Amino acid sequence: MKYKAVITDYVWPNLDIESKILNDNDIEVVDCNNKSDKELKKELEDADALLFCFREISTDLLESATKCKVASRYGIGVDNIDINKCTELGIVVTNIPDYCLEEVSDHAIAMILSLNRRINDHSNMVKNGGWNDLDLNIPVQRLSESTLGIVGFGRIGKTIASRVSALGIRSIAYDPLLETGKKVDNVEIVSFENLLRNSDFVTIHVPLNEHTHHLFSEKEFNQMKNNSIIVNCARGGLIDEKAASEAISRGQIGGIGLDVIEDTSKTPTSPLFNNQNVIITPHTAFFSKASGEELQKRTAEEIVRVINNKKPENFINPEVLGNTRSNLIV
Numbered sequence: 001m002k003y004k005a006v007i008t009d010y011v012w013p014n015l016d017i018e019s020k021i022l023n024d025n026d027i028e029v030v031d032c033n034n035k036s037d038k039e040l041k042k043e044l045e046d047a048d049a050l051l052f053c054f055r056e057i058s059t060d061l062l063e064s065a066t067k068c069k070v071a072s073r074y075g076i077g078v079d080n081i082d083i084n085k086c087t088e089l090g091i092v093v094t095n096i097p098d099y100c101l102e103e104v105s106d107h108a109i110a111m112i113l114s115l116n117r118r119i120n121d122h123s124n125m126v127k128n129g130g131w132n133d134l135d136l137n138i139p140v141q142r143l144s145e146s147t148l149g150i151v152g153f154g155r156i157g158k159t160i161a162s163r164v165s166a167l168g169i170r171s172i173a174y175d176p177l178l179e180t181g182k183k184v185d186n187v188e189i190v191s192f193e194n195l196l197r198n199s200d201f202v203t204i205h206v207p208l209n210e211h212t213h214h215l216f217s218e219k220e221f222n223q224m225k226n227n228s229i230i231v232n233c234a235r236g237g238l239i240d241e242k243a244a245s246e247a248i249s250r251g252q253i254g255g256i257g258l259d260v261i262e263d264t265s266k267t268p269t270s271p272l273f274n275n276q277n278v279i280i281t282p283h284t285a286f287f288s289k290a291s292g293e294e295l296q297k298r299t300a301e302e303i304v305r306v307i308n309n310k311k312p313e314n315f316i317n318p319e320v321l322g323n324t325r326s327n328l329i330v
Contacts, residue, residue: 008032018051057082062085087317090323151202157175171187200225203232216238230257
């Protein structure tokens with residue numbers, strides 16, 4: 001093999017798909033999924049490429065990868081790698097921003113529908129012998145009379161708006177990159193405050209950064225409709241979980257669905273674990289058999305492109321041009 005690609009971590013059963021693509025292009029695959037940072041650092045010293053998923057790619061790891069030409073993310077967000085450091089070192093960064101649009105959209109909508117209908121709580125009540133304990137004094141919304149507020153109107157937000165329209169749900173959206181008062185794909189773009197005041201359901205699809213950390217906290221919950229439902233399938237940290245738990249307890253919001261949480265340790269301590277009408281899934285919104293296979297294939301193909309001095313399909317840091325360790329043809 002002429003080249004070496006290190007795979008830091010993955011959550012699917014095997015590396016058969018990417019291994020075939022990389023091996024067919026003279027690229028050896030080294031699986032570091034179960035290796036320590038020290039072992040990973042050693043493997044990176046002579047690596048030409050890096051494929052990473054959820055693992056934190058520290059500055060120390062990047063600086064050890066003195067030959068690395070490309071770092072390809074299995075997924076959409078790239079907040080677990082230092083983009084500026086990669087650019088400084090001449091490493092091209094890529095991602096796959098559109099591989100799971102349907103899956104994430106369906107997951108967010110499924111959470112909204114389940115929380116609105118109190119599916120989990122009612123199912124648990126019946127399993128615990130409470131068939132006759134149903135309390136109908138709960139604020140279930142009629143979908144055709146409800147409004148969905150979409151925070152972040154990119155690919156996923158637009159897909160959700162299109163899908164829920166078939167249910168009769170009206171959508172509005174807030175996006176700092178879009179002009180308030182305009183319509184995009186027949187969805188009105190509104191201010192953040194307008195969205196909070198007028199939405200029965202809210203779904204969040206923005207990156208996590210210094211501006212969006214705890215984007216939803218006590219102030220925002222106080223502005224929302226009583227018993228509204230909020231869903232986050234984007235990044236942990238966008239919602240202040242302590243404030244959310246308190247808002248549910250006092251009836252300010254009616255339910256919350258999270259595919260991401262702030263504490264993902266083996267013993268997480270989110271206060272939301274103690275609330276009713278809360279759904280938490282382990283960052284699985286992206287998943288289906290088709291999306292997983294597509295992700296493996298396209299992430300590996302980006303490695304092959306850059307190794308062969310071709311521009312990647314999804315170029316996170318084009319400012320690296322002129323300073324790359326490869327001779328990209330652009």
